[in-house]
Amino acid sequence: MxxxxxxxxxxxxxxxxxxxxxxxxxxxxxxxxxxxxxxxxxxxxxxxxxxxxxxxxxxxxxxxxxxxxxxxxxxxxxxxxxxxxxxxxxxxxxxxxxxxxxxxxxxxxxxxxxIPVYKLLGATRTKVPAYASTMCGDELTGGLSTPQEYATFALACKERGYPGFKLHTWQPPIDWAPDPKMDIAACAAVREAVGPEIKLMLDPFHFYSRDQARWIGKELEKLDYHWMEEPMDEQSMSSYKWLTDELDLTVVGPETMEGKMFTRAEWIVHGASDVSRAGVGDVGGLTPLMKTIHLCEAHNVACEIHGGGPGNLAALCAMNIPGEFYERGLLHPFVDYEQPPPHLNSIADPLDDAGSVTVSDEPGLGWDVNWxxxxxxxxx
Amino acid sequence: MxxxxxxxxxxxxxxxxxxxxxxxxxxxxxxxxxxxxxxxxxxxxxxxxxxxxxxxxxxxxxxxxxxxxxxxxxxxxxxxxxxxxxxxxxxxxxxxxxxxxxxxxxxxxxxxxxIPVYKLLGATRTKVPAYASTMCGDELTGGLSTPQEYATFALACKERGYPGFKLHTWQPPIDWAPDPKMDIAACAAVREAVGPEIKLMLDPFHFYSRDQARWIGKELEKLDYHWMEEPMDEQSMSSYKWLTDELDLTVVGPETMEGKMFTRAEWIVHGASDVSRAGVGDVGGLTPLMKTIHLCEAHNVACEIHGGGPGNLAALCAMNIPGEFYERGLLHPFVDYEQPPPHLNSIADPLDDAGSVTVSDEPGLGWDVNWxxxxxxxxx
CATH class of the missing domain: 3.30.390.10 (Enolase-like, N-terminal domain)
Known part of the structure; x- marks a missing residue:
C-alpha cells in the first residue's frame, strides 16, 4: 500500500x-x-x-x-x-x-x-472511568463565576455518575484573576458539596510563583484533593522538582511543556512530578504517546492522559499501568456535551451510568463522522 | 475472537x-x-x-x-x-x-x-545489516580452537559480506579458560585478518573481575573494537557503571540480567552502559522488547538487539533509533547455518550479498514451518 x-x-x-x-x-x-x-x-x-x-x-x-x-x-x-x-x-x-x-x-x-486501534496496540480494557473536566472560570452568572457555582456543577456531575471532577479555575483576562484564595475557595466549596468519596483535582492558573503553588498545594492537601496540575510555568523543571518535594499532594505533569517523551524521561529521572502526563496533542500523536506510556511503565511511574478523543481513549485502553481516568470535557453548565456537533453522528466518548467511557469497536480510531x-x- | x-x-x-x-x-x-x-x-x-x-x-x-x-x-x-x-x-x-x-x-x-508483525508495530525498514556471531571457543581443530582459527573464520565471514563480526571466546569447561590474554590474542588475530573496515565486537567469559574486564576493554580500544558485552556478572550494576566510566570502548548491556525493561531503565538512569541491550528471549517477548526500545528512545540511548529470529527481526524493523545490527548465528566453521533444520522450509534470516537480513513479508512473524x-x- x-x-x-x-x-x-x-x-x-x-x-x-x-x-x-x-x-x-x-x-x-x-x-x-x-x-x-x-x-x-x-x-x-x-x-x-x-x-x-x-x-x-x-x-x-x-x-x-x-x-x-x-x-x-x-x-x-x-x-x-x-x-x-x-x-x-x-x-x-x-x-x-x-x-x-x-x-x-x-x-x-x-x-x-x-480492527479498532486499541486492539492494534494490544488491549487492556474497553472502558475507562471518566472525570468531569470543567472549562476555566468565567463571569457568566449561573456558569462558573463563583465557588458556589463550581459546587453546584460538581454535584450535578456527581449525580450523573462521574467518579471524579477537575476544576479549571479563573485566569486572565478576568481582571481579578488569578487569585490563589479564590482557587481554594472554589475547591473547598466543591469538596463540601460532593462529600469525601469523589476524587477531586485542580488545574489552576499556570504561571504562579513557587510560593503560591506551594500554598495552593498545602490547602488542597487539607481538602483531600487527588492531584494538582501545572500551577507554574513548566519550562522550569527545577521548580516542579522543588514543588514535588515540598508537597504530599500528588503533582501531575508535564503537560504543555514541549519535548515529547524526552521531556517526560527527564521529569521522571529528576523526580519532577509524582505522576507523568501526556496526550496525543501534547507529544505529537499516538505513536509518541505510546512511547511515553512505555517509558513510564519501565520506571513504575503512572501516566495520566491529557484530554479526550479517540486517540487518547485508545491509549487508555492499551496501558499496562492504567491511566486512572479519561478526561471528559471540557464541561460547563451551559453546554450540552452529550450533543454531537453537526459534523459528527455521535460523540466519541459516550458515558455510562457508572461514569465510564467505552472505546469504539469500529475499525480505526472510530470517529463517527457525518460525511x-x-x-x-x-x-x- | x-x-x-x-x-x-x-x-x-x-x-x-x-x-x-x-x-x-x-x-x-x-x-x-x-x-x-x-x-x-x-x-x-x-x-x-x-x-x-x-x-x-x-x-x-x-x-x-x-x-x-x-x-x-x-x-x-x-x-x-x-x-x-x-x-x-x-x-x-x-x-x-x-x-x-x-x-x-x-x-x-x-x-x-x-499483515507482517513489523508493519503492525509501525515499520522503519525491511532489512538490517547483520554481524556474524560465533559460537564460543572450543578445542576442535579447524574450528574455533586458536586465535588463528577465529581469524580464518572472520575472513570467511567478511568475504561472505558481513559488515561485522562478534567473537564469543573460550569459557569453562575448557580447562585453561577463561583467559583474558587468549581473548585478546583472538581479537587481535581477527583484527589483523579482516583489516580496519569491519566492525568487531567481543562477548567473552561473563564472570571476570573488574580489573580483568577493564584490562580486556583497554586492549580492545587499541584494536579499535566496536563494543564489548557482559564481561562481568550483570547482577552487579555498579560494576558496569564503573566499567563504563573507566573505558572509552562502548559497553553494551544488560543482556541476561533479569528484570525486563525495568532493569534497562535502571542501567540508563545510572549510566551503567553506553548502549542498552535486549532481545525477545531476555525480557519476556516482543511486547516488553518494544517497551524497552521506546524507553531507550526517550533517553536517546541506542539499543542493540540480542539474538536472532523473527521476533527480534520484527523489532529491528520497527525501531526509531535503529539497532545497528541483526545478530546472525551462532556460527561456526563446521556448521552450515544457511541450511534449514528439517522442521523449517527456509531459515528466518536470509542474508543478501551486502550482508543484510531481510524481514519476511508473510502475515504474522513469518516462520516458514514444514508442517x-x-x-x-x-x-x-
Missing part, C-alpha cells in the same frame, strides 16, 4: 464556545458558524485515514512531500522523519500537526485491517 | 550442535535426533499463532488457565497478567515462557489481520 496524497480539508460546522483573549473557551449564548480542518491520508488501495486538525499550508508544504509514495504502515519511520523535520520548521510543523498526521495513519491502519454534512459544507 | 486453548507440542527434529557442561553449544560430527517444543495459541475463529519454545507443564498448568476465554488482541493485558503471575512462580514461569506466549500472540495477530515434518514427527 502506498500513500498517494495527504490533504487538509476545511468545512463549516457549529461552535458552542468562543475563546477569550488568553485562548480559553467559554460558552456562547448563540451557537455560531465556524470552520474545522480534517487531515486525510489517501492510499492507492482505496483506504484512507483521517484526523481532525492539521493546517493546510503545513500539510501541503512540508508533510505531503515527506509522505507521498511511502507505505502507510511505516508509521515509525514517518513519525521519525516528521520529528527530525521539526528542527528547521519550529514555527510551523508543530506537535499538533504531527499528531493529526500520526492519528490519521493509525486510523488508516485500523480501517485497512478491519453528508462535511460534503455539503466544504470550504475552498 | 476468543482463545480456546494454549498448547505446547513436541516434535522430533535434527540437531547439529550439542551443549557443553556449561550450556554453550558446539558442533557435533554427526547430526542427531532431538526434540523441540512449539507453543500454539488456538482461537474460535480458526486462526492460531505459534512460537518455538515453551514448556508443556508450565503452559498447561499456569498459562492456559490465564488465557483461555480471553480476546487474543488483549496482548498488553495478557502479558501483564503473566508478568504478575511470575512473582509466585519464579522457578517455572520464566521469561522464556512469557516470550513464547507473547510471540505466539503477535504471530496470531498478524495472521488474523493478514508435514512436524505432523509426521510429533512426540506424545
Amino acid at each position: 502506498k500513500i498517494t496524497d495527504v490533504t487538509c480539508e476545511r468545512f463549516r460546522t457549529t461552535a458552542y464556545t468562543v475563546a477569550d483573549a488568553d485562548g480559553h473557551g467559554h460558552p456562547v449564548s448563540e451557537p455560531y458558524e465556524t470552520t474545522m480542518s480534517l487531515t486525510r491520508v489517501h492510499t492507492d488501495e482505496g483506504f484512507d485515514g483521517i484526523s481532525f486538525g492539521g493546517n493546510e499550508s503545513v500539510i501541503g508544504g512540508i508533510v505531503r512531500p515527506l509522505l507521498v509514495g511511502r507505505d502507510p504502515f511505516f508509521r515509525e519511520a514517518i513519525w521519525h522523519s516528521m520529528n527530525e523535520r521539526q528542527r528547521l520548521h519550529k514555527g510551523s510543523l508543530s506537535d499538533k500537526v504531527l499528531c493529526a498526521v500520526d492519528m490519521a495513519l493509525w486510523d488508516l491502519a485500523g480501517k485497512a485491517l478491519g 453528508d454534512w462535511v460534503e455539503a459544507n466544504r470550504v475552498g | 476468543k482463545i480456546t486453548d494454549v498448547t505446547c507440542e513436541r516434535f522430533r527434529t535434527t540437531a547439529y550442535t550439542v551443549a557443553d557442561a556449561d550450556g554453550h553449544g558446539h558442533p557435533v560430527s554427526e547430526p542427531y535426533e532431538t526434540t523441540m517444543s512449539l507453543t500454539r495459541v488456538h482461537t474460535d475463529e480458526g486462526f492460531d499463532g505459534i512460537s518455538f519454545g515453551g514448556n508443556e507443564s508450565v503452559i498447561g498448568g499456569i498459562v492456559r488457565p490465564l488465557l483461555v476465554g480471553r480476546d487474543p488482541f488483549f496482548r498488553e493485558a495478557i502479558w501483564h497478567s503473566m508478568n504478575e503471575r511470575q512473582r509466585l512462580h519464579k522457578g517455572s514461569l520464566s521469561d522464556k515462557v512469557l516470550c513464547a506466549v507473547d510471540m505466539a500472540l503477535w504471530d496470531l495477530a498478524g495472521k488474523a489481520l493478514g 508435514d515434518w512436524v505432523e509426521a514427527n510429533r512426540v506424545g
